Amino acid sequence: MQKTSRKRKCYAVVMRALMYLAAGLSAALALFLVIYVLAKGLPNLSWRLLSTAPSYLTGEIGILPDLLNTLYIVMATLVVVLPLGVGAAVYLTEYATNRRLIAAIEYAAETLSGIPSIIYGLVGMLFFCQFLGMQTSLLAGALTLVIMNLPTIMRTTQESLKTVPQSYREGAFGLGAGKWRVIRTVVLPGCVDGVITGCILSVGRILGESAALLFTAGFAHALNGFFDGLSSAGATLTVALYVYAKEQGQFDVAFAIAAILMLLTLLINGAAMLVERYFRRKRSL
Numbered sequence: 001m002q003k004t005s006r007k008r009k010c011y012a013v014v015m016r017a018l019m020y021l022a023a024g025l026s027a028a029l030a031l032f033l034v035i036y037v038l039a040k041g042l043p044n045l046s047w048r049l050l051s052t053a054p055s056y057l058t059g060e061i062g063i064l065p066d067l068l069n070t071l072y073i074v075m076a077t078l079v080v081v082l083p084l085g086v087g088a089a090v091y092l093t094e095y096a097t098n099r100r101l102i103a104a105i106e107y108a109a110e111t112l113s114g115i116p117s118i119i120y121g122l123v124g125m126l127f128f129c130q131f132l133g134m135q136t137s138l139l140a141g142a143l144t145l146v147i148m149n150l151p152t153i154m155r156t157t158q159e160s161l162k163t164v165p166q167s168y169r170e171g172a173f174g175l176g177a178g179k180w181r182v183i184r185t186v187v188l189p190g191c192v193d194g195v196i197t198g199c200i201l202s203v204g205r206i207l208g209e210s211a212a213l214l215f216t217a218g219f220a221h222a223l224n225g226f227f228d229g230l231s232s233a234g235a236t237l238t239v240a241l242y243v244y245a246k247e248q249g250q251f252d253v254a255f256a257i258a259a260i261l262m263l264l265t266l267l268i269n270g271a272a273m274l275v276e277r278y279f280r281r282k283r284s285l
Helices: 002-044 047-051 064-095 099-113 117-131 138-162 166-174 179-190 192-208 211-216 226-230 237-247 251-284
Strands: none
Touching (some): 064 192, 138 211
C-alpha cells in the first residue's frame, strides 16, 4: 500500500511539473511573439504612414487605404453575418423540432469552421467574382468572410441561448406572451453577452484573414469611399503586410502593419473579456 501511494504521489508531482512546464512555455512563447512584433513595429509607426496613400510616382508609402479597406470589409461582413447567424441560432434553439435537421445543421456548421481559409477564397473567387460577376472587390471578399464567420456567430449564439433558464420562458408564456415576444423580450436580452462575444471574435478573425482575401478582394491600394470601395478591389492590412514583405521587401512597413494588427488583436481580446465580465456581474445582481 505504501509503495502504491508513493508511486501515486510521484506520478502526481511529475504530471504537475509537466503541466507547469507546458503552461510556462506557452506563455513565454506568446509573450515573446507579442514583444518581438511590437519592438520591431512600433518604432516604424508614424502619423505620415497612417495618414497617407501610397504612390508609385513619388515613392510615397502609406497604409491609409489599407486601414479604410479593413474597416469597410469588417462593417460589410458584420452587417450580413450578424442577422444570419443570430437568426439561425434562434431558429435551431427555439423553433426547430426535428432533431435530425438540427444535428445536420450543427454538423455542417462545425465542418465549415474547420475548412482551410484558402478553400473559402477559391470558392469565393469562382462564385462571387466570376459566377455572380462581382469581379475582384471588397464586397466579394466580405461575402466570402460571411460564410467563414457564420458558424462562429451561430454556435456562440446558440450556446448562449441554451444558458437562458427554461423557467424564464415558461413564466413569460404564463403571462400570456407570444413566442416571438418571449424571444425578443426575454431570451435575446439574456444571451446578448454571447452575441457580443461572437461578434468580437468574428472581428478578430476578419482582421487576421488574408488567404481568402487574396483571391477575392485583391491587392489595390486605392483610396475610396465606403460604397465605391466595396465595388472595387482593395487590400486589407493583412494583405498589405504580405505585399510589402514578400513582393516589395519593405520589412519595416510590414512590421509596422504587424504591430497595428497585434494591438488590434489585444484590444479585441480585452474587449471580449470585459464584456463577458460585465454581463456576468449583471446576471449575478
